[in-house]
Amino acid sequence: MLHTTPNLSRRDFVRLGAAGAAAAGGLDGWSSLAADDVATGAPKPHPVLTPAKDFYDVSRGTPRPHSLVGAAQIEARLTAESWRLEITADAYIEAPHTNTPATLAKPLTLANGNALDLPALMELGKTREVSYLKAIQCLNLEAPLGQGLWTGVPLKDVLKMCGRMDNVRRIYFWGYHNHDPKQVFKSSVSYTQLMETAPGELPVMLAYRLNGEPISLIRGGPVRMIVPWSHGYKSIKWLQHIFVTNDPRNNDTYSSGNNDPDSFLKTAAYIDKGPDKIKSGEIIYLSGIAIAGPSGLKRVEYWVRRVEGNPQPLAFDTPEFQNGPWVECAIQQQPDWSSVLPAGMKANQLIGFDKATGKALTWPMRYCTASYSAIIRDLKPGTYEIRARTVDLNDFAQPEPRPALKNGRNAVQVRRIEMT
């Protein structure tokens, strides 16, 4: 039986955890909760595919592109029939950054009447379509916005429609912005990042389906860029322009505001809200969601700290913080994919999954979220701070190795509880 208390050393926990998990066989979707823990009402993991109503929106522009209706929506080319994508090359050069301009053999433009439309993109999808799971997280917000199954065509295959490309070092993209240059929200990837995807890695794609359905206007449809490894600011909604350049400088909209414009997702844990007053003797359910960046997720741990009054915030690099003791949480188990995926989609069609078994090749999956939970018992009356942090596959405990928050909000969160 697994009873985790803050006094348990990590070694004890692992020993008990292994025995508990073996006895319980990983109950109710969790890696290591015992039968009686589940019976007492342990929290359920968050859904793998975020329901549309719970997907949090981060959009600029007035009016918001997704608020347009009727003729305005058609005029903005934000319907399936009116959508068009232009792909052009930057003719401008600026020494010493560029001395030769980028070229495309066949640019696609509205003026020439050959801008890409949705039927043509989906025709390319008949041979090039890819699907993968990915969470969207804003670099500047304290929790993931939502996770979905995205389907579309890799950007590199779309670029091939323009024939030969020369002197291209960066690829920019932006969406509909009310024809107002001040409202442009643009992002970019380097040529190499785009063209060469490591085996098992996820390619940048032009997505036209989310969870098996056309992408809604609020999620950035008809077509949205998805940059798997990065924060939300690279995943441009209402996509309408791709622009290749030989200028290697990163001039993403997010490079202003002191943000790192090449940051990739940071492995981190976020704590669910819960009661802040609990009767002594009652159980505390700690739960939350962790996201995995390229460095992966080894485990989530919590630490219960007894405090008096309202102490100063505790810096992560102090010995007290580092020593905890930190105790391992249960992690959501790999689900039965047939009950998670939309009708007609099989797990072994997704990138990052084993073709034969239909299981994710790594668990938890990179660029995705996984729920965690812990059951905390036997706290005496008093005030407690409960923290949760991730440890990545390089053994870095959050917020390391990136404690600067302008490359991803990954401060270790605290839930304060009074045991009455």
Ligand SMILES: Nc1nc2c(c(=O)[nH]1)N[C@H]1C(S)=C(S)[C@@H](COP(=O)(O)O)O[C@H]1N2
């Ligand atoms: N066209 C456009 N795309 C955009 C944005 C925007 O304001 N305009 N915001 C970006 C930012 S900063 C984030 S975090 C994500 C949020 O995606 P979501 O609204 O689907 O959660 O969209 C990105 N794509």
Ligand SMILES: [Mo]
């Ligand atoms: Mo963002």
